[in-house]
Amino acid sequence: MDLDEPQTKNPLATFATKPVGITFESQEEGEQILLLLRPHVATLIPAILVTIFLILVPIILNSFLLAFNLEITFLTSGQSFLLSIFWYLVVFAYAFYRFLFWYFDIYILTNERIVDFDFRGVLNKEIAFATLDHIEDISPKTRGFFGTLFNFGDVFVQTAGTTPEFNFRRVPNPDLVAQKILEQVRGEEEEASGDANK
């Protein structure tokens, strides 16, 4: 994947260079989003499998009852229908919840800083920033079978700021992400040394 590719228009992209139509809270004037990351789509596979299984549970249950010639007599058809609706609402709520927390699990690299949006649990918002000149060390890590297969992993960013370490969790192309951050940090350092020499 070429990092210098033009603006990404896909709102569901997990590795979006210069994403179109995306802004963030506290974005400063002139600050440009260079890279937007969210966990790799493969990290959604367990949730998708659970959702499919939950969708199939009533069908499996029905097949089981038919196979063993069992009949539920204590529920009217209306009650059965309502219970089915309950079930599918729970399934939908689960799927929506998982999607929401995946979609908004965002890491941003701008021309000024890195930003980590954390929405852990319900009604809990935590946003951490670190300016590029505070970044000290970047280490990408790809772990496990699925990480290697789908090329996703963690990028640890050590900073001298109030948040000592940023962890970009399960992002695609961790090496490329680290490289891009490093490029920006070097650019910022050159800019700062250029200003100091004047």
Add this chain to the structure above:
Amino acid sequence: MPISSEIFNIPNLLGFGFALKAFAILFAVFYVIFGLVIFRQTQLMAKALPSAISPFLKFIAILQIGTSLALLFSVIGVF
């Protein structure tokens, strides 16, 4: 072989219909609360990170609240 409610030994006390209705109402109330929480969460997230699909996500969250309220009222009425 029919499965009757007697297997679960529920109806002897209050009646199976009553137990089911109580469960359904409780479930629907919790689902309404959950829907409200998710809607607020979606608002928070969309405010922090406005994107092209944020309005759609908010719409889904509102739809969930509407569905849960409709379910609550229908549960009260149906049984």
